[in-house]
Each structure stands twice: as C-alpha cells, then as structure tokens.
Amino acid sequence: MTRKPSRIDSLDWPRIEADLAARGCAVTGQLFTPEECAALTAMYDEGHRFRSRVVMQRHGFGQGEYQYFANPLPPRLAAYRSALYERLAPLANAWAAAMGQPADYPPDHAAYLARCHAAGQLRPTPLLLRYDEGDYNCLHQDLYGDLQFPLQLTVLLSKPGEDFTGGEFVLTEQRPRMQSRAEVAPLAQGEAVVFAVNQRPVAGTRGSYRVTMRHGVSRVRSGRRHTLGIIFHDAR
Ligand SMILES: O=C(O)CCC(=O)C(=O)O
Numbered sequence: 001m002t003r004k005p006s007r008i009d010s011l012d013w014p015r016i017e018a019d020l021a022a023r024g025c026a027v028t029g030q031l032f033t034p035e036e037c038a039a040l041t042a043m044y045d046e047g048h049r050f051r052s053r054v055v056m057q058r059h060g061f062g063q064g065e066y067q068y069f070a071n072p073l074p075p076r077l078a079a080y081r082s083a084l085y086e087r088l089a090p091l092a093n094a095w096a097a098a099m100g101q102p103a104d105y106p107p108d109h110a111a112y113l114a115r116c117h118a119a120g121q122l123r124p125t126p127l128l129l130r131y132d133e134g135d136y137n138c139l140h141q142d143l144y145g146d147l148q149f150p151l152q153l154t155v156l157l158s159k160p161g162e163d164f165t166g167g168e169f170v171l172t173e174q175r176p177r178m179q180s181r182a183e184v185a186p187l188a189q190g191e192a193v194v195f196a197v198n199q200r201p202v203a204g205t206r207g208s209y210r211v212t213m214r215h216g217v218s219r220v221r222s223g224r225r226h227t228l229g230i231i232f233h234d235a236r
C-alpha cells in the first residue's frame with residue numbers, strides 16, 4: 001500500500017470548493033514537488049509505462065502528443081488518484097443531486113473503478129501530455145464511456161516562463177440560451193486545476209440549471225510543456 005499523499009489534506013479545500021461552485025474550476029496550490037514533476041516528465045520517454053500514444057494532429061485534436069499510462073500505474077500516481085477521488089466524491093454527489101442524477105458515487109475509488117470495469121470501461125485514463133513550440137490542445141471533454149466521474153485534474157509539470165511560454169489552460173462554459181464564457185487557469189509548476197469534465201450545476205433564481213464545460217490549451221509560444229491528466233473513470 002502506498003501512503004496517502006499528505007499534501008492533499010493541506011490544500012485549501014474550502015476555497016477550492018467555493019471556486020468550483022462559482023466557476024466550475026479551481027487551482028489547487030502546489031500538489032507535486034519539482035522533483036516529482038521532473039520524475040513524471042522523465043517517464044514520458046519510457047515507452048513501457050504506456051498503453052497508447054496519441055499524436056493529436058492525426059485526429060484533429062490539436063498539435064502535440066499524449067500517452068495513456070498502462071496498468072499498473074506508477075504507485076505515487078495511483079495513490080494520488082485514489083486520494084483525490086475520495087476528497088472529491090462528496091462534491092460529485094452534491095453536483096449529481098443538484099442536476100437530478102443518481103448521487104451514488106461510492107466513497108472509495110476502488111469501488112468506483114469496479115463499477116467502471118463492470119460497464120466495460122477497463123482501460124486506465126491517467127495520461128502525460130507533451131507540447132512543443134506551436135502545439136495546442138483543442139477544446140474537448142474526456143468522457144471515455146457512459147460512466148463519468150464529473151471532476152478531473154490537470155497538473156502542470158513544467159515551469160511556466162522558464163520551460164515554456166504561452167500554453168495556457170483554458171476552459172469554456174456553455175450556458176443555456178446565453179453566450180459562452182472563457183476562463184484561464186494560471187498554473188505554477190506542480191499545481192493542478194480541478195474542473196468539471198462535462199456538466200455542472202449553477203444555482204439560478206428558479207432552482208439550478210446545467211452548464212457544459214470544455215477544456216483545452218492555448219498555443220505554446222516557446223519551449224516544451226508537460227502536463228499530467230488525472231481522470232477518475234476508466235475508458236472503454
Ligand atoms: O495540457 C493540459 O493542460 C490539458 C490536458 C488535458 O486535456 C487533460 O488533462 O485532460
């Protein structure tokens with residue numbers, strides 16, 4: 001058993017939850033040390049760790065590439081994924097209830113993964129992404145099957161301003177009968193953004209309504225940018 005990463009408990013969760021309620025996204029403060037970021041970045045070139053590699057340009061997803069980790073996940077990453085799930089599951093249930101969906105995300109990540117596997121979503125989804133100068137990631141959603149945990153994280157592994165410039169994490173929010181809104185999440189190295197995978201509830205004057213979110217990355221203007229994506233549902 002890998003120990004629960006204690007850094008997760010020291011994050012300012014009341015502020016993170018308030019930001020998520022207000023905007024559907026929140027920056028976390030430092031989650032990974034520069035050493036952990038370097039170790040994860042170095043894994044990108046260790047092909048045996050991954051189940052597949054995607055060249056974004058070939059699919060019209062943007063420009064740049066990413067790789068999905070194979071099982072078993074690196075132990076620290078698996079520990080972070082499960083501990084973050086446990087922290088976010090109550091919030092996921094509150095969102096589901098507000099959107100009139102079954103609020104039955106189990107408290108334990110292993111139980112949720114078992115549900116994904118029973119539904120044929122068997123492949124692990126944590127991924128490393130690599131962007132060089134000129135690369136970008138089109139606005140998208142990481143759905144991967146019928147079962148979706150409603151929140152995910154992206155961790156910035158590189159040092160902005162030093163390793164790369166540009167390459168900002170962008171979110172859009174599509175509101176019913178209104179124009180879409182954009183938000184940029186400025187991240188420091190080792191910091192993550194937590195955000196809505198698909199829909200989230202917004203409190204309105206007559207009950208809550210749903211907005212649809214998409215995320216992407218603006219063009220990297222110079223250097224190389226690496227990120228780690230942590231998605232809690234597995235993929236079909
Ligand atoms: O590189 C980024 O900042 C975004 C990565 C992404 O799309 C994800 O983590 O799902």
Ligand SMILES: [Fe+2]
Pocket residue numbers: 140141142215229
């Ligand atoms: Fe994504």
